[in-house]
Amino acid sequence: MIKNDMPTDGLVKQGTPRACFVCRKNLETVHIGDTNTDMPSGGTTWHTTGNYGSAVYDPMPGFGARPRALDILICDRCLEERKDLVLERTTRTKTVHSYKTWDPKTSD
Numbered sequence: 757m758i759k760n761d762m763p764t765d766g767l768v769k770q771g772t773p774r775a776c777f778v779c780r781k782n783l784e785t786v787h788i789g790d791t792n793t794d795m796p797s798g799g800t801t802w803h804t805t806g807n808y809g810s811a812v813y814d815p816m817p818g819f820g821a822r823p824r825a826l827d828i829l830i831c832d833r834c835l836e837e838r839k840d841l842v843l844e845r846t847t848r849t850k851t852v853h854s855y856k857t858w859d860p861k862t863s864d
């Protein structure tokens with residue numbers, strides 16, 4: 757039987773084991789983060805702030821709503837089994853230069 761430790765009142769205490777989003781296997785907490793972010797043992801935490809296009813989750817924080825996100829856990833086994841559906845994102849910073857006339861007296 758699958759054990760689900762999620763509370764019925766909606767408030768989740770830090771360190772509460774949570775289930776994998778895919779297989780529902782419970783993942784214990786390996787580290788309780790300083791910012792209320794628990795790290796699961798044998799899995800990863802995933803967040804989304806929603807997006808335009810979703811008919812289910814798009815809180816639009818830029819339009820007055822409080823910043824919020826959905827948060828799920830995926831166990832390592834489920835992530836590896838579905839690796840063909842996963843993209844790894846790399847962030848690159850583009851350097852943009854601006855130019856102005858040079859004045860040695862005011863240049864810093």
Ligand SMILES: [Zn+2]
Nearest residue numbers: 776779831834
């Ligand atoms: Zn799983």
